[in-house]
Amino acid sequence: MEIKEYGEFGLIKHLTEQFALKNKSSLYGVGDDCAVIDNDPAEGKTVVTTDLLLEGVHFDLTYCPLKHLGYKACVVNFSDVYAMMGTPRQITVSLGISKRFKVEDLDELYAGMKLACDVYGVDLVGGDTSASMTGLTISITCIGVAKEPVYRNGAKPNDLICVSGDLGASYMGLQLLEREKAAYYQSHNDWVRQGGPKSGQPEPAFEPKFNGREYLLERQLKPEARKDIVAKLREAGIQPTAMMDVSDGLSSELLHICSQSKVGCRIYEERIPIDYQTAVQAEEFNLNVTTCAMNGGEDYELLFTVPLAQSEAIQQISGIRLIGHITDERLGTAMITRDGNSEIALKAQGWNAFKE
């Protein structure tokens, strides 16, 4: 079905009417000049984050299903709210849609957003929908509450550096998807060169080699935000001194925390959590797995620091790894290699969309 058959207001109604408001604080959602939110002051302060996703820059619809994209677009925002020790409550979604998209495509995208909103208890309360000249544009703003927001600037010397889950898998998933995309085009082009439809031969079926790599694909295509880790920290009464989520790579994020907190750090290569599939895939691609974990990005894990006194408490929480400690600023920021003999200065090689 063509989008123009609905028109702007009809389309918004069609896409959003399945989203019922769940949160008490969501007083009024889609349908007026503004959404209206009534936060209970006892729940803390309001936190706001926003992410812009552009086709061809942040996602490739060749291998990213629209439902997954909708889910991920929401989750990356929720992740920023959890990274403040907050709870996401509302999102607004703005879309720029080119003519090649049909209503059914948007239904898929919104099905993913609805799933994310249901899983994380978030309400869709507003947005803007427009035609675009080229490609798909998704801009999401997420609003949440945080009783005592945790910033990036509170890390102190001797604090322990912790990270949730494992790192580098999403990046390896992306490499895998890119490899299979190239292989598919190769196979298709070979067939075209041999005459294509005129050859009388059907195009050979292309089977991407994803077997046993499901975890890597899931980490790239359908990441989760660490709501569970924030809940466990709260339960244990642990208030991190600094926290952020790992979206640009561990190295880049550690540098943010250190520069904003005016401290240095030492992390241990052997302590960096890496999944088995990540390691196997890195070897297959002949990549250094530590480099992938340090600079890959899109992990959406939580990186945080806690006072040394909480060492025992933090080690009792599953899914959290101690990877190092904060130092005086003058000691700089470095990783101690696996053999324990050398230090490598951290560099922000994280994703930079403005690079050539």
Add this chain to the structure above:
Amino acid sequence: MEIKEYGEFGLIKHLTEQFALKNKSSLYGVGDDCAVIDNDPAEGKTVVTTDLLLEGVHFDLTYCPLKHLGYKACVVNFSDVYAMMGTPRQITVSLGISKRFKVEDLDELYAGMKLACDVYGVDLVGGDTSASMTGLTISITCIGVAKEPVYRNGAKPNDLICVSGDLGASYMGLQLLEREKAAYYQSHNDWVRQGGPKSGQPEPAFEPKFNGREYLLERQLKPEARKDIVAKLREAGIQPTAMMDVSDGLSSELLHICSQSKVGCRIYEERIPIDYQTAVQAEEFNLNVTTCAMNGGEDYELLFTVPLAQSEAIQQISGIRLIGHITDERLGTAMITRDGNSEIALKAQGWNAFKE
């Protein structure tokens, strides 16, 4: 200067460091996973609105200076907050930037945003900046407070329909800019056809015919949000029963209020406020000025309804015009023509970006 010389974080710092936080509620701005806002509950509820502006769809950089664009991109969001009887306090700005833009271009854009934030007392507290494959994408979310938000759904039969300022000027400004853009290309192409640089003749200077039409251009390129009208209503103790801003055209907005309030309306053609320049320009273009005022859009005036009992109070406020009244739903939505003899049913011919 090339954007890549800054990188993403350097660019954000460069663009936003001139924005000092002005509002007490803006606890933390740019630089963390989220901005943190601490609204005083006595100030009311939180309101949120968002707008996505895409190059080639919502703006044309041929005639829209970047500084004006930055100003307008903010103001259209503030307008939505005022349309709830609210006060805008914070914005987040997400940008997608193609390679043809230089740092100096973004400086211009942000100078316009800063001016708008200064004029309206709003803080820039966050955003996202990314490369884009094509053109400029601007996504702004505005957060404000509203003690008693005014929705679109509260209009009652016999309420008076009011509108601020005048209508249709922005649309006429756009037509004028489009005409002069076409004339410029005509003049340039004529010169090229006659040999261009090879002819030895310099390209004739092109002088757009804007004289005496400054108001129309200003309404299109640098609109204002009606902060003043909201202040006057508050001062007079008038609480509208329904309100929205006129962005898609009076006709479309009246239909929104009527359908959401489940009422009908009658407005009087002769009461629709139209500026002298708008009328002159419409005649020059051989357009019906009422049609321009009803369907042109981008006026960013306030359309609202008040109880009949407030007739006198509302007429004492300058800059507000009574244009009709709300009726029972069964009477439908119509405009009574200037001669008083016929009724024309309102139609939403407002701007529809999904039309062919």
